[in-house]
Amino acid sequence: MAQKPSIPKGTRDFSPAEMTNRNYIFDTVKGVFRLFGFQSIETPAMENLSTLMGKYGEEGDKLLFKILNSGDFAAAPSDQELLERNSIHLTNKISEKGLRYDLTVPFARFVVQYRNDISFPFKRYQIQPVWRADRPQKGRYREFYQCDVDIVGSDSLLNEMELVQIVDQVFAKLKINTVVKINNRKILAGIAEVIGEKDRIVDITVAIDKLDKIGLEKVNEELLEKGIPQTAVEKLQPILNLSGSVSEKLAQLEKVIGHSETGEKGIFEMRTLFAYLDNLELTTEVELDLTLARGLNYYTGAIFEVKAKDAVMGSICGGGRYDDLTGNFGMPGVSGVGISFGADRIYDVLTQLNLFPAATADSTKLMFVNFGPAEEAFCLPVLAAVRKAGINAEIFPDKSKMSKQMTWANHKKIPFVAIVGENEMAQGKINLKNMLSGEQQLVNPQELIKILSV
């Protein structure tokens, strides 16, 4: 096969048709964000590695795309360092920038950097691509768009409530049935504390996160494998078996971890949030899921994850509260909470469920057939008038065979074609063809605009 050009693994091109659908998602999301008082910002694709490293856990650091330093990067490391072949040390010498892994950490950096210009609480949204050096598979890309909304500088649980409302409204508009799973890192920390394995919180949460996927027995196996003592695993069992309503679950949980200060605080936060949510009219299902963990290191309070009920797909939306992210950049004591919509997974879900709207309001409505210079001269003023009336219109740029021009209009799904030749010009009229019905009618320019305006 002849060599074909290609793009890197896990990246994609977007055709005009795909962009129409992607813009439908972005426009929907933006509309809801603005409705709740969020403002847009953008940050660069690349950040200093010092900004990104250490914020996402060990796994996250591995998945960062690093950018090779410009110039003679091979001169920087010493012979000794080159011989060591230690990738981590070497990376520090030859790369100081990386592509952003998410939008939350760059946002925290932004907040600290412009703290004097920002009036808190600061509510921003940001829709940009992020990059992860993951192995691509279904619903997983190396370049994908996140749509983030965050509030920073307020620890009110009203923010958590509004984020759930935003999720609810976005997916209601997109007509995706969803379930919002909510948990709290403080509860997870409380659990780890109570079973006497405070330092193993990551291993414990990662294991119990798999409860509905691999079942209780396998979770216990994994916990033991990771070196959690039998006694601790036993203490965990009542928590893994919790059932009932949200308040029932929380009451049972309180008996077990209530004497942990952190755990109690987590329970209080969840009670408050669910009390708020009870008073809202939500379309989406909301549940307290004590097995929800989420890998990102920086979460400290509520955590969210949203799944589409009718589609096979990982979470399409996720987020949570982070109390000290800005502290990493030298601005302690500022709490933030936010959520991120995965535009590409939402796209895949909408495709799976065939939920994209058929109407394409942004495409061409009228095309003028081109018969040559004389006809052009007649059509161009009419075309200008049509555009002035706000109607998307164009003229075929070349004088080619009519069937070619018609085929082109057809492929572009243009609903009306204006055919103007000698006969029409003699009458000062336009032959307007409806491409759906095939009907044609002779009209003057004013009538043309009137017909197309409806």
Place this chain on the structure above:
RNA sequence: GUGGUUGUAGCUCAGCUGGUUAGAGCACUGGAUUGUGGUUCCAGGGGUCGUGGGUUCAAAUCCCAUCAUCCACCCCA
């Protein structure tokens, strides 16, 4: 990082246990219809069978390697 799947025309794929000029549908180009697309009919162009090596009289087909791909695990949007 670990395991598996698949690589044949622009796209989606067929090609049985190795056998002569490698096929189909869609797409494309031309014609039937020199001012009419979407339907129909006819004709045409387009393929180092991912790459490299091996077995064989003979390889798209069997073996090895390699690259790419998709899927699953890990982790995550």
